Amino acid sequence: xxxxxxxxxxxxxxxxxxxxxxxxxxxxxxxxxxxxxxxxxxxxxxxxxxxxxxxxxxxxxxxxxxxxxxxxxxxxxxxxxxxxxxxxxxxxxxxxxxxxxxxxxxxxxxxxxxxxxxxxxxxxxxxxxxxxxxxxxxxxxxxxxxxxxxxxxxxxxxxxxxxxxxxxxxxxxxxxxxxxxxxxxxxxxxxxxxxxxxxxxxxxxxxxxxxxxxxxxxxxxxxxxxxxxxxxxxxxxxxxxxxxxxxxxxxxxxxxxxxxxxxxxxxxxxxxxxxxxxxxxxxxxxxxxxxxxxxxxxxxxxxxxxxxxxxxxxxxxxxxxxxxxxxxxxxxxxxxxxxxxxxxxxxxxxxxxxxxxxxxxxxxxxxxxxxxxxxxxxxxxxxxxxxxxxxxxxxxxxxxxxxxxxxxxxxxxxxxxxxxxxxxxxxxxxxxxxxxxxxxxxxxxxxxxxxxxxxxxxxxxxxxxxx
Amino acid sequence: xxxxxxxxxxxxxxxxxxxxxxxxxxxxxxxxxxxxxxxxxxxxxxxxxxxxxxxxxxxxxxxxxxxxxxxxxxxxxxxxxxxxxxxxxxxxxxxxxxxxxxxxxxxxxxxxxxxxxxxxxxxxxxxxxxxxxxxxxxxxxxxxxxxxxxxxxxxxxxxxxxxxxxxxxxxxxxxxxxxxxxxxxxxxxxxxxxxxxxxxxxxxxxxxxxxxxxxxxxxxxxxxxxxxxxxxxxxxxxxxxxxxxxxxxxxxxxxxxxxxxxxxxxxxxxxxxxxxxxxxxxxxxxxxxxxxxxxxxxxxxxxxxxxxxxxxxxxxxxxxxxxxxxxxxxxxxxxxxxxxxxxxxxxxxxxxxxxxxxxxxxxxxxxxxxxxxxxxxxxxxxxxxxxxxxxxxxxxxxxxxxxxxxxxxxxxxxxxxxxx
Numbered sequence: 104x105x106x107x108x109x110x111x112x113x114x115x116x117x118x119x120x121x122x123x124x125x126x127x128x129x130x131x132x133x134x135x136x137x138x139x140x141x142x143x144x145x146x147x148x149x150x151x152x153x154x155x156x157x158x159x160x161x162x163x164x165x166x167x168x169x170x171x172x173x174x175x176x177x178x179x180x181x182x183x184x185x186x187x188x189x190x191x192x193x194x195x196x197x198x199x200x201x202x203x204x205x206x207x208x209x210x211x212x213x214x215x216x217x218x219x220x221x222x223x224x225x226x227x228x229x230x231x232x233x234x235x236x237x238x239x240x241x242x243x244x245x246x247x248x249x250x251x252x253x254x255x256x257x258x259x260x261x262x263x264x265x266x267x268x269x270x271x272x273x274x275x276x277x278x279x280x281x282x283x284x285x286x287x288x289x290x291x292x293x294x295x296x297x298x299x300x301x302x303x304x305x306x307x308x309x310x311x312x313x314x315x316x317x318x319x320x321x322x323x324x325x326x327x328x329x330x331x332x333x334x335x336x337x338x339x340x341x342x343x344x345x346x347x348x349x350x351x352x353x354x355x356x357x358x359x360x361x362x363x364x365x366x367x368x369x370x371x372x373x374x375x376x377x378x379x380x381x382x383x384x385x386x387x388x389x390x391x392x393x394x395x396x397x398x399x400x401x402x403x404x405x406x407x408x409x410x411x412x413x414x415x416x417x418x419x420x421x422x423x424x425x426x427x428x429x430x431x432x433x434x435x436x437x438x439x440x441x442x443x444x445x446x447x448x449x450x451x452x453x454x455x456x457x458x459x460x461x462x463x464x465x466x467x468x469x470x471x472x473x474x475x476x477x478x479x480x481x482x483x484x485x486x487x488x489x490x491x492x493x494x495x496x497x498x499x500x501x502x503x504x505x506x507x508x509x510x511x512x513x514x515x516x517x518x519x520x521x522x523x524x525x526x527x528x529x530x531x532x533x534x535x536x537x538x539x540x541x542x543x544x545x546x547x548x549x550x551x552x553x554x555x556x557x558x559x560x561x562x563x564x565x566x567x568x569x570x
Numbered sequence: 571x572x573x574x575x576x577x578x579x580x581x582x583x584x585x586x587x588x589x590x591x592x593x594x595x596x597x598x599x600x601x602x603x604x605x606x607x608x609x610x611x612x613x614x615x616x617x618x619x620x621x622x623x624x625x626x627x628x629x630x631x632x633x634x635x636x637x638x639x640x641x642x643x644x645x646x647x648x649x650x651x652x653x654x655x656x657x658x659x660x661x662x663x664x665x666x667x668x669x670x671x672x673x674x675x676x677x678x679x680x681x682x683x684x685x686x687x688x689x690x691x692x693x694x695x696x697x698x699x700x701x702x703x704x705x706x707x708x709x710x711x712x713x714x715x716x717x718x719x720x721x722x723x724x725x726x727x728x729x730x731x732x733x734x735x736x737x738x739x740x741x742x743x744x745x746x747x748x749x750x751x752x753x754x755x756x757x758x759x760x761x762x763x764x765x766x767x768x769x770x771x772x773x774x775x776x777x778x779x780x781x782x783x784x785x786x787x788x789x790x791x792x793x794x795x796x797x798x799x800x801x802x803x804x805x806x807x808x809x810x811x812x813x814x815x816x817x818x819x820x821x822x823x824x825x826x827x828x829x830x831x832x833x834x835x836x837x838x839x840x841x842x843x844x845x846x847x848x849x850x851x852x853x854x855x856x857x858x859x860x861x862x863x864x865x866x867x868x869x870x871x872x873x874x875x876x877x878x879x880x881x882x883x884x885x886x887x888x889x890x891x892x893x894x895x896x897x898x899x900x901x902x903x904x905x906x907x908x909x910x911x912x913x914x915x916x917x918x919x920x921x922x923x924x925x926x927x928x929x930x931x932x933x934x935x936x937x938x939x940x941x942x943x944x945x946x947x948x949x950x951x952x953x954x955x956x957x958x959x960x961x962x963x964x965x966x967x968x969x970x971x972x973x974x975x976x977x978x979x980x981x982x983x984x985x986x987x988x989x990x
């Protein structure tokens with residue numbers, strides 16, 4: 104249906120273009136007046152007026168129609184005596200009703216379901232019909248309006264440009280909408296979660312095992328149940344595991360990345376730079392799932408084997424393997440950012456140092472790096488924020504069980520791993536377990552935001568210093 | 571310490587420092603090499619499959635169809651009996667257990683393969699032909715040398731009897747290596763020898779196309795607005811801060827966004843390329859806007875001023891002159907953004923693309939998988955045969971990424987104008 108409507112609107116708009124163009128031409132000849140714009144702009148003007156309002160309306164309608172119909176149907180089903188205790192059962196009944204309507208349901212159909220399916224069909228029809236009528240109304244109204252404007256010989260080019268500028272502005276607003284969407288969707292579930300679990304119990308709890316958190320009725324939790332729940336959602340082991348793996352990653356990425364950045368900026372000839380820089384950046388272009396596969400199937404077992412030979416017990420999901428591979432992934436972020444930062448240290452500082460007899464390495468160590476330090480710290484912070492937000496490597500190569508440890512040979516888990524573990528597969532609605540994933544997401548979002556903010560401020564301050 | 575000694579020390583410190591830099595670069599290059607070598611050495615064998623040459627006799631009594639039967643009749647007919655009859659004749663079996671062991675050498679789809687041969691030529695009743703039937707995953711891995719023979723029988727998936735048959739087959743040159751068409755054609759399967767990336771390829775293709783259609787126009791329009799039209803005010807600043815922050819938000823957060831808004835609120839179908847495409851578009855948008863703005867910024871102001879001077883409107887100067895000049899940079903930024911989106915896994919897992927999908931999706935609203943998610947799924951499987959399949963999928967994924975990145979570099983170098 105929507106495709107037919109879009110098609111019709113497109114065809115109609117296009118024909119309006121030719122109509123508008125020839126119509127204004129003929130008007131100008133008939134009345135012997137000078138047009139205020141080229142004829143084609145009158146065509147564009149009609150096209151924009153015909154298509155934009157109706158398409159925007161269609162989009163909004165399509166987004167909200169299923170939601171509205173669903174709430175109406177569930178309500179009518181409840182009025183007719185259907186019983187459902189929570190959102191899950193309501194959804195199940197709604198799916199059944201939809202299946203009956205589509206003719207793909209083969210279970211028993213009782214009268215309530217039958218009635219509901221009939222009223223579902225009725226509402227679908229009603230909504231579709233009113234959608235068509237409203238869209239035709241909008242198209243006709245906007246076409247009449249714009250035709251009238253054209254007949255009065257408006258400044259079509261200016262008007263078209265105003266509309267287009269609005270369109271440009273609207274596209275740039277999508278960034279804000281996305282941010283709002285992220286904040287809204289994370290907050291919405293997190294607030295529900297924190298209404299069950301005290302935020303301090305979450306932030307300072309030392310035990311994370313959401314699979315134990317089984318709640319019969321989230322709205323009425325007894326004190327006993329809460330004691331148990333509180334124990335299932337402690338954030339400390341997750342942040343410890345995340346920071347630990349990120350720390351190991353940084354131990355790899357910072358020295359290797361920094362030294363290659365320095366070499367690239369200060370020593371390498373143009374030719375070496377031109378070849379090695381893109382190759383190192385390949386590391387950033389490899390999908391993280393590939394690193395995860397490599398860590399889980401090659402590096403993990405390899406470390407385990409070495410451990411066995413040395414008489415150590417190494418988990419095959421050790422933090423070391425995940426951290427090492429994550430560090431390799433992050434090398435290019437550190438190296439290319441610090442390369443940029445070092446390059447923008449003014450040459451006069453180096454020349455001054457050489458003039459008093461310092462060698463190249465002394466100049467780098469004593470002059471260039473201290474001068475570039477805020478920028479380098481900024482780039483390391485950006486790398487840290489990547490490390491804690493990285494998902495696939497840790498999902499595949501790090502452990503699943505929360506484990507407060509500082510032994511790199513044991514397995515630990517991370518925030519992102521837990522989000523994936525909780526949300527993969529079927530989820531129960533309105534259970535603290537599902538909601539906890541959103542609380543973790545919110546925590547992660549805030550953490551990366553703060554890190555990025557500090558990093559960007561540091562880099563910006565540093566840039567301003569030498570501009 | 572004399573002056574000379576000190577100087578020597580300083581110079582050797584210089585050399586050491588230089589060596590550290592060089593060593594780090596080589597270390598990074600070494601990592602690339604090890605990774606690529608590891609994947610290629612594991613994955614290249616997946617492009618071939620092992621088949622066993624079997625003599626099939628199309629017995630009219632067992633099949634109950636005649637020569638020249640229509641396709642419907644053939645599809646209806648039961649090929650199970652003649653499949654079993656043919657398979658157990660590969661090697662003389664003494665009892666039922668041995669017959670079972672024989673049948674286990676072949677893929678579970680052996681019946682379908684024989685049926686397919688009959689569909690191609692429906693005059694085979696009463697005739698004997700040689701067919702190449704795909705071997706089971708275990709035999710496949712054994713033949714490729716990925717399966718150790720020297721461990722005790724109870725820890726092996728292949729029995730001693732089966733090894734004897736295998737050796738006999740190899741001796742008689744009945745075992746052949748064929749191009750693995752299943753790997754490209756089939757959807758996912760529990761049997762490694764039948765599993766393929768066909769479904770994942772189509773799913774990824776749809777997702778990326780939807781991502782391109784949504785992200786590219788919006789990103790270009792938004793960057794034109796911000797670079798050319800936006801007044802310097804609080805709203806513009808706010809939009810810019812937003813875009814920079816969004817580019818650094820971990821991808822999994824976009825998965826949570828999609829789960830809550832696209833699936834729970836507006837109820838788009840789960841596990842579909844449509845939702846994946848929208849999610850990836852939201853994620854890619856800021857990552858495309860940033861290079862787009864850079865390439866618009868690189869067009870010198872004299873171009874705009876020249877256009878304005880001969881009477882063009884602001885819009886005409888931008889759309890007729892600035893945008894075409896910035897297009898190569900814009901396109902290459904878009905392609906690199908799409909390449910990142912193609913390899914993205916975490917948000918797709920959250921929107922349910924990890925579902926086990928056997929069918930190949932025909933539209934963007936069918937449940938489907940995608941290449942990186944397929945890598946994740948198979949890497950979790952225990953069967954040995956999936957290791958090479960996973961590596962081969964990674965090879966496909968990496969080759970797509972390499973092609974896209976080369977395209978981006980080529981576009982930039984070939985068409986971009988240098989202004990100084």
